[in-house]
Amino acid sequence: MNYPRVSVVGLLALALTLNVKTIANTTNPEKPKKGKWETLFDGKSLTGWHIYLKAGQPVSDKWTVDDGAIHLVSGGAGDLVTDKEYGNFELEVEWKIAEGGNSGIIYHVHEDPKYKATYQTGPEMQVLDNERHPDAKQGRDGNRTAGALYDLQKPITPGAAKPAGEWNKAKLVVNNGKAEQYLNGKKTAEYPTSGPEWDKMVAESKFKGWDGFGKYATGHIALQDHGNKVWYRNIRIREL
Template structure:
C-alpha cells in the first residue's frame, strides 16, 4: 500500500509539473532587429517599401535620429507576444519612445494613435517628467497611463540605458536598467479604466490591437538605439 500511495503521489507531482510547464511561455530564438550596419527591416511609418528618411542614420553601431521631422521608424514585421531588449540614450532635454502593437493604417496619422509607449526621456530637463500624474511620463514608464513601479531608474542624458519589454498572454512588463517600471494588462476592464483616465480617452484604435509593429519615435530630438533584439513568445 505504501508503494501504491508513493506511486500515485509521484504521478500527481509529474502531472502538476507538466501542467505548469504547459503554462509557461514558449520562447522562440532571439532575433536581431538591427545589425549595427544598416536599417534593413525598418521603414518610416506609412511609407512601407520606401527607404527610411535620411534623418534616421546608422552612427557607430546605433540607430540615430539626427534631427526631427523624419517620422517614426517601424519594424517591417508585426509582433504579438514577445520579449524585446534594447539600449537607448537621449540628448539633453530630449524626448522619444518605444511604441508597440502599432497598427499601420492611413486613418491613424501617428504610431502613438494605436500603440502604447515605453517612455524615453531626459527626466532632468524635459518638462514631460513633471507633467502627467505621479511620474507616469518619466523614462521607463507606460506613458501617461501608469505610475512607475520603480522611480528614477534612468541614467542621465547622453548615457546608455537598457530597456526590456515583455508582452505575453494579455499582460505586459517593462524594465529599465534592471528595475521593473511597469506591469499591466493589455486589454480588459483594468486596461480600459487606465485609458479612460489618460490623455488617450476616446481615441479610436488606441490599445485595441494585439499584434503590430514596433516603433522608434521621432519626437524632434536626437536619440540613439542599439543592441535591439526580440524573441516571440
C-alpha cells in the same frame, strides 16, 4: 518455469512511484518553450525597418546608423517601425537621449492610413531626458518620465533612468494580456493590456476616446521621432 518472487512491499512501492509520476505530469505540464532571440538591428543597416506608413520606400536619411546604433539625426523623418509584427514577446534595447530630448518605444502598432501616427494605437514606454524636458513634470505622478507607461501609469520605481547622454538598458515583456517594463534592471511598470483595469487607465489619460488605442494584440515595434536626437542599439526580441 520458475518466476522471481516479488514482495508485496515492492509492488506497493512501484505503484506509488507510478502514481506520483502521473500526478506530477498532470498538475505540472511542461511550459511552452520561449522562442529564440532575434536580432532586430545588425548594427550596420536599417534592414527590417521602415518609416511608418511608408513600407517599401527608402528609409529617411534622418534615421542613420552611427557607431553601431540607430541614430535620429533630426526630426521630421517619421517613426521607425519593424517590418514584422509581434504579439507576445520579450524585447531588449539600449537607448540614449540628447539633452532636452524626447522619444519612445511603442508596441502593438497597427499600421493603417486612418491612424496618422504610431501612438494612436500603440502604448509607449517613455524615453526622455527627465532633467530638462517639460514632459517629466507634466502628466500625473511622473507618468511621463523615462521608463514609464506614457501618461497611463506612474513608475513603480521612480528615477531609474540615467542622465541624458548615457546609455540606458530597457526591457519590455508582453505576454497573455499582461505587460512589464524595466529600465536599468528596475521594474518601472506592470499592467494588463486589456480588460476593465486597462480601460480605466485609458479613460483617465490623454488617450480617452481615442479609437484604436491599445486595441490590437499584435503589431509593429516603433522607435519614435519626437523631433529630438536619440540613439538605439543592441535591439533584440524573442516571441513568447
